[in-house]
Amino acid sequence: MTQQTKLGLGFMGPAIVIVVLLFLAPVLLTGFFSFTNMSTATGISGGTYRITESVLNRLPADQVRPDVIVSLSESQFVVDEAGLEAMRAEGLDPAFIEELAERHGAEVFTSGDDLEDAMKDLDNRPRSIRVIKGAVDMFERSLRDRDFAEEAAFTAALDDAVVDLTDNERVVIVQAAYSGWTMTTSNFSRLWSTPQTGQVIINTLFYVGMTLLLFNVGFALVLAITTTFLPAGQSAFFRAIWFLPRISPSVLYVLLWKWLAWDTGFINAVLGQFGMAGRNWMLDTTANAWVFVILINGFVGASMGMIIFTSAIRAIPKPLFYAAQVDGASRWQQVRFIILPQLVWPLLFVSTYQTLSLLTSFEYILLSTEGGPGSTTEVWSLSAYQTALSNYAGNLQYGYGATMALVLVAIGVAASLLFLRLFNFKHLVSRPRIEQ
Amino acid sequence: MEDGKRTWHIATILGIASVPLIIMYLFLVIDTVTDTTAGSPIPDRFTFEHWRFLWQRIDGRQSIWLVTMNTFIFAASTTVLVLAISSTAAYALSRLNMPFRRFFLAGILVLHGFPTITLIIAIFLILNMIGLYNTLIGVILVKAALELPLGIWIMKGFYDSVPWEIEMAGIQDGASRFMVWRVLVLPQVAPGILALGVFSFLAGWSEYILPQVLAPNANVQVLSVYLAGLIADDLNPDFNLFKSVGLFYMVPVVIFYLFFQKHLMNIYGGGTKG
Numbered sequence: 001m002t003q004q005t006k007l008g009l010g011f012m013g014p015a016i017v018i019v020v021l022l023f024l025a026p027v028l029l030t031g032f033f034s035f036t037n038m039s040t041a042t043g044i045s046g047g048t049y050r051i052t053e054s055v056l057n058r059l060p061a062d063q064v065r066p067d068v069i070v071s072l073s074e075s076q077f078v079v080d081e082a083g084l085e086a087m088r089a090e091g092l093d094p095a096f097i098e099e100l101a102e103r104h105g106a107e108v109f110t111s112g113d114d115l116e117d118a119m120k121d122l123d124n125r126p127r128s129i130r131v132i133k134g135a136v137d138m139f140e141r142s143l144r145d146r147d148f149a150e151e152a153a154f155t156a157a158l159d160d161a162v163v164d165l166t167d168n169e170r171v172v173i174v175q176a177a178y179s180g181w182t183m184t185t186s187n188f189s190r191l192w193s194t195p196q197t198g199q200v201i202i203n204t205l206f207y208v209g210m211t212l213l214l215f216n217v218g219f220a221l222v223l224a225i226t227t228t229f230l231p232a233g234q235s236a237f238f239r240a241i242w243f244l245p246r247i248s249p250s251v252l253y254v255l256l257w258k259w260l261a262w263d264t265g266f267i268n269a270v271l272g273q274f275g276m277a278g279r280n281w282m283l284d285t286t287a288n289a290w291v292f293v294i295l296i297n298g299f300v301g302a303s304m305g306m307i308i309f310t311s312a313i314r315a316i317p318k319p320l321f322y323a324a325q326v327d328g329a330s331r332w333q334q335v336r337f338i339i340l341p342q343l344v345w346p347l348l349f350v351s352t353y354q355t356l357s358l359l360t361s362f363e364y365i366l367l368s369t370e371g372g373p374g375s376t377t378e379v380w381s382l383s384a385y386q387t388a389l390s391n392y393a394g395n396l397q398y399g400y401g402a403t404m405a406l407v408l409v410a411i412g413v414a415a416s417l418l419f420l421r422l423f424n425f426k427h428l429v430s431r432p433r434i435e436q
Numbered sequence: 437m438e439d440g441k442r443t444w445h446i447a448t449i450l451g452i453a454s455v456p457l458i459i460m461y462l463f464l465v466i467d468t469v470t471d472t473t474a475g476s477p478i479p480d481r482f483t484f485e486h487w488r489f490l491w492q493r494i495d496g497r498q499s500i501w502l503v504t505m506n507t508f509i510f511a512a513s514t515t516v517l518v519l520a521i522s523s524t525a526a527y528a529l530s531r532l533n534m535p536f537r538r539f540f541l542a543g544i545l546v547l548h549g550f551p552t553i554t555l556i557i558a559i560f561l562i563l564n565m566i567g568l569y570n571t572l573i574g575v576i577l578v579k580a581a582l583e584l585p586l587g588i589w590i591m592k593g594f595y596d597s598v599p600w601e602i603e604m605a606g607i608q609d610g611a612s613r614f615m616v617w618r619v620l621v622l623p624q625v626a627p628g629i630l631a632l633g634v635f636s637f638l639a640g641w642s643e644y645i646l647p648q649v650l651a652p653n654a655n656v657q658v659l660s661v662y663l664a665g666l667i668a669d670d671l672n673p674d675f676n677l678f679k680s681v682g683l684f685y686m687v688p689v690v691i692f693y694l695f696f697q698k699h700l701m702n703i704y705g706g707g708t709k710g
Contacts, residue, residue, distance in 0.1 A: 003613065012534070018581045019547065249663075255663070256461070256463075256679075259675045260456065264675070273477070
């Protein structure tokens with residue numbers, strides 16, 4: 001390995017490590033997580049085996065016999081060798097143990113009281129009731145609400161509790177009792193069959209389309225073209241105004257819109273002067289909510305197009321405009337025949353880039369309407385976020401959310417590969433010129 | 437493109453379209469030092485009451501200074517990480533012959549265009565599994581990782597424009613490639629380091645979703661999460677207070693922007709926000 005190669009890999013090392021761990025791994029793991037049923041209920045780092053009320057209710061009636069479920073649900077008292085052994089270890093009267101084994105060996109009692117009565121009837125019973133109760137406890141065979149970390153230990157305990165368990169029943173019960181996450185494909189079928197999915201797709205297309213057309217491309221173009229005709233001072237003023245949303249922290253920017261639109265906000269204060277009743281303009285109707293979602297995103301988005309289009313227009317040689325003016329071309333004709341033809345590539349770039357950006361970002365909607373009122377402004381990316389990371393119900397479905405995110409990740413990968421094609425890649429990777 | 441024709445109608449139309457922005461940002465400043473009688477749009481008296489968050493805690497929340505400190509640590513650490521890693525990696529990509537160079541470059545380019553926010557769910561789960569959930573370190577590492585492709589790409593652009601002759605001369609004089617980079621090349625890309633540094637700092641300072649999801653705990657809270665929490669919990673919103681906190685939060689951004697406008701425009705033009 002040459003000196004140069006060593007230095008190169010050394011210089012790349014930290015970047016590779018951090019990008020692989022926190023950038024590439026999440027891409028791949030989004031795919032992995034989408035095949036799990038991970039949620040608040042299953043936890044993230046694995047679970048335990050435990051028979052609970054809800055596990056018993058979930059056991060399928062056609063695969064597990066009713067009496068198995070009964071014996072799992074109730075504490076049973078089985079006079080078995082393990083219990084007798086425990087009594088010997090406690091140092092109880094051997095005669096008592098002997099008699100118990102002889103008269104009640106392998107017998108199953110459904111309650112502790114019954115076993116206690118049976119013990120009291122024995123000839124060699126201990127005098128103390130407390131000792132008898134202690135002995136009864138040694139025969140309690142119940143799985144209810146006990147945690148098992150290992151599957152093997154749980155299966156063993158299961159076989160102790162229910163003697164005649166079939167193999168199929170064992171598999172079904174172990175599966176149901178596991179509280180951790182498991183692999184599944186149900187997220188995809190659920191996503192496909194849920195009616196809500198269709199509505200969210202329609203919302204997303206409407207949101208991306210309208211914001212893009214009206215602001216990120218449309219108004220950005222208007223800003224870039226009109227400011228080229230204004231005196232320098234005025235155009236700088238307008239560009240600065242429209243750049244403010246981009247440099248403002250998102251939380252603050254959306255706060256300003258809330259101040260404008262809420263019940264106690266500025267619009268109502270102004271309208272109140274004319275005797276109009278106050279309302280929450282951002283959230284009172286679906287239409288208003290959409291107007292604000294598009295305005296909030298559009299006012300930020302317009303500035304990127306504005307910058308790119310402006311610099312493209314500035315790159316047009318000035319004599320072209322002078323010649324056009326001498327020939328008597330109107331402003332509109334200058335725009336139509338000189339400026340717009342030069343903006344084809346910037347328009348294409350801004351459109352594709354902003355489509356991807358609008359499709360995947362949910363920050364401004366989350367901060368303004370949170371998808372409301374109801375879920376009328378819920379878009380795909382926000383829906384994924386709320387499913388997995390934040391909702392009022394508190395049941396976070398990481399697996400299902402990852403499935404929703406996977407769709408966006410796939411679109412993102414496809415789009416960024418497309419960007420790679422659009423760049424002149426060969427030129428960018430021309431070989432270094434110092435050879436050692 | 438002044439062409440001697442009248443422009444007042446263009447200015448008027450733009451002015452009308454800009455009214456919401458002008459009102460919002462004007463009142464952002466005015467409302468922090470005034471009070472307004474309920475139901476009136478016009479403030480009618482001065483007060484410094486809305487800045488009380490500077491010397492007392494609001495509704496049992498963290499002290500604003502601890503939160504500001506967290507925000508600074510978060511933004512500064514991210515910046516240092518991004519600068520250190522991308523200034524070396526970009527040099528390797530720009531100037532050094534090494535195996536997989538084309539592959540690395542293509543990878544950086546693809547990641548550069550990739551919408552990182554879609555990874556938030558997987559990142560949340562990963563941080564939980566490796567025990568970095570609810571720590572500043574975790575969210576700093578994630579933010580730096582997500583900024584890296586952009587950072588490396590920008591720095592590579594700056595390295596590409598450094599004349600080869602400088603390095604050739606260094607090599608001729610017997611310096612190692614490392615010395616050449618440190619002593620001769622690095623000073624040449626100082627403007628790039630400055631631009632990327634300012635950009636990373638502002639990106640960290642303004643970041644909301646990552647700290648909100650990955651480190652919501654009160655002890656590691658940053659200003660964006662603090663302000664969002666203040667707004668979300670209030671049924672009877674005190675917009676003057678929110679705006680004062682907001683202005684306090686935005687002041688460093690404005691200062692940075694005024695001083696480094698030219699540097700930043702290059703990067704913002706590439707676009708990182710919707």
